[in-house]
Amino acid sequence: MATDFGLLDTAATGWDKVAEELKKVEGRYRSAVLPITTGSGWVGVSAIAANRRSVGTHYEYLAAQTQAKATAKVLRAGRERFAELKKVLDSARADAVAAGMKVSEQGRVAYDYDRLTGQERADLQADSKALQSVKENEGAWAEHIDACVRSFDEADKDLKASLETVITDTIGGGNANDMTFGSGFNGQAKGDMIAAAPPKAGDEVSLDLSSLMMNPKTETLSMWSARAQGDIVARLSGNPEWGKLYSRYVSGAxxxxxxxxxxxxxxxxxxxxxxxxxxxxxxxxxxxxxxxxxxxxxxxxxxxxxxxxxxxxxxxxxxxxxxxxxxxxxxxxxxxxxxxxxxxxxxxxxxxxxxxxxxxxxxxxxxxxxxxxxxxxxxxxxxxxxxxxxxxxxxxxxxxxxxxxxxxxxxxxxxxxxxxxxxxxxxxxxxxxxxxxxxxxxxxxxxxxxAWNTSTDWVGDKAEDLGKGIASGASKVGKFLNPFD
Incomplete structure (x- = not known):
């Protein structure tokens, strides 16, 4: 709760500057080095070999720019997700307190007996059903806040996996001029947030569904319906932007x-x-x-x-x-x-x-x-x-x-x-x-x-990717959605 997520933006800005500097170097290399191997003054087998090496080096300068920009994009996406999850956790704690609970800095939940008068505490202690209800409420609020905290852990794993993907040179999927064979810069980096590797069979997977609940303070039933469907798509696909777009599509349609x-x-x-x-x-x-x-x-x-x-x-x-x-x-x-x-x-x-x-x-x-x-x-x-x-x-x-x-x-x-x-x-x-x-x-x-134009473009361009993302997300959710598994 005390972490300054703005530091991720600072790091992202630093990576943008790296990309700018790499672009300058790439420009100098392109204008001053590459022409040497293609000019009339150098011919033969050695010129051909040197040109192949130079083209490969030039590719790496371009790939390095792509990787740096993608790294910046992933860092900003991580900051946005953390900031949103912090708001959710803040709101969950506030709701718990409003419901009569105390929440410690470590996230432990207990009924706030200090709010009661002496007589009210005595009456509560004498009523076994009321005490049982208090315990059940404590457990429910604790579970709710724990789920919000687990969402942070999942987001942290996703950010780590996304950064690892960005810096991994794509073997077999690179440009024809990529001579590094998996050990260079990633010229195919997109900078998209991805879900961490799904758990192995038999692993328990927890899923926070608190954001799928309707907020009666700000939402009507129709507003919640469109938003909740988008949230489900976002969670199963691992892509929040798809969720937002799906909500717009549902509302428009x-x-x-x-x-x-x-x-x-x-x-x-x-x-x-x-x-x-x-x-x-x-x-x-x-x-x-x-x-x-x-x-x-x-x-x-x-x-x-x-x-x-x-x-x-x-x-x-x-x-x-x-x-x-x-x-x-x-x-x-x-x-x-x-x-x-x-x-x-x-x-x-x-x-x-x-x-x-x-x-x-x-x-x-x-x-x-x-x-x-x-x-x-x-x-x-x-x-x-x-x-x-x-x-x-x-x-x-x-x-x-x-x-x-x-x-x-x-x-x-x-x-x-x-x-x-x-x-x-x-x-x-x-x-x-x-x-x-x-x-x-x-x-x-x-x-x-x-909304209609955007959704139709999306259906044409993104449906296949969305299907793959949802399939991956559904696999990750696993037993949570299938209690008979």
Whole structure:
């Protein structure tokens, strides 16, 4: 806790200066020595041999610069990781103290009995269950702080392994002019932080998952979800930058998907509402049932019938809903006329009331049923997410709160419209969808395009490396993630 991690930055600056000096020497060698072996004044076998040696020496001057710069990069990355881990440990200690614990300078945790009055201590000593709870809390906080300290040890090992990799001349992977065969400078050094060698089979591996926990003071449920996924990728791959990029990708992709869903409901919904008011005798289709209607033949689209000729009616009905069941249990009288709905138009509440839940499921079909479950689940998630907001979080990020609030309202009205399509429920879904789409556009007006572009570039350029990194990280985690191993 008392270490000055800024010294790593000082060392990194020193290595940058080394690279600058090496560049000067390399320039002088290139201009003053190399030409001697290629000029007209020296020819023959000796000139060829000297040129080969000189080219090799010139390569080493270039490789030395690469190695020096990579060393500086690794040192700065180590400083950043140590500084972040120190913040985590500081926060863990503060949380433990706030929970009634004392934490010594050696990291030992004990319940702070000094906070209690004499009577409170006496009452606690007389209550065996309370004492047991105190012991359990002491153990939990001690384990939490120990995990934070172990993270320092892992980071220290990673930094050591990274520095050793930087200074190791790559045998067989160097430049064609590399004549040192593993004993020279590393011209392939990248300066990336890597994970230390994975433990041998049977070794116990501890993993600190404290950073994966939600921070209720600063995070909402949706913020935590994106950040935690990024943290998992960072831990498994050993590369924090991949974790940050993955979080951006998740946030951007989710926002784009939500926008597509909102507009996908509002555009056809407006058209359906117009048709419904023009011809009130025609019932509305439930939102999100376009594919189901194509499958079960509710829509007359050229070519569709031929494409589905090989699909049995039973399969179509199972996926897109049963017209017969919808008509039998969902028909109703309106203005003196009998209205017979299709599978995508049936009010599932009416069908369930007349024919039971089993027939309601048959009328809905698998695709509409999954849509109802998905929208209902999204509504519950939205409510849970909104419950994590307080006035401070709203003030700090009003745009995010607006999109979360309108998104929850949209999913709630969409669920109602998918269960019981009528001008009221569909109209509410369309209205909240328009507002939600607008809130998403405003919230992400600056970063959604950038997040998407960055993520697509990343998928193309880094997916293979990420896969290797995650495989290595998963191997390192080992028994911690697989208790049956």
């Amino acid at each position: 989710v926002s784009l998907a939500a926008f597509a869903r909102a507009t996908g409901v509002t555009v056809p919904g407006v058209s359906a509402l117009i048709q419904a008011y023009r011809n009130p005798g025609v019932p509305l289709n439930a939102p999100g049932t376009l594919t189901a209607r194509l499958i079960n033949g509710s829509m007359n689209v050229p070519g569709t019938a031929n494409a589905l000729n090989g699909v049995s009616p039973a399969v179509r009905s199972a996926l897109g809903g049963s017209h017969a069941v919808a008509a039998q249990y969902g028909s109703y009288m309106k203005n003196g006329a009998l209205i017979t709905p299709t599978a995508s138009q049936a009010n599932l509440l009416t069908v369930a009331e007349s024919g039971g839940l089993a027939n309601a499921a048959k009328a809905a079909g698998a695709m509409r049923g999954l849509g109802v479950v998905g929208s209902a689940g999204a509504t519950l998630y939205g409510v849970a997410n909104l419950s994590t907001y307080d006035s401070e979080k709203i003030a700090n990020n009003p745009d995010k709160f607006a999109s979360d609030l309108t998104g929850t309202a949209f999913n709630a009205t969409l669920t109602a419209a998918m269960i019981a399509p009528n001008p009221v429920t569909v109209g509410l879904a369309v209205g909240t969808g328009v507002i939600y789409a607008g809130a998403l556009v405003w919230e992400n007006r600056e970063n959604i395009a950038d």
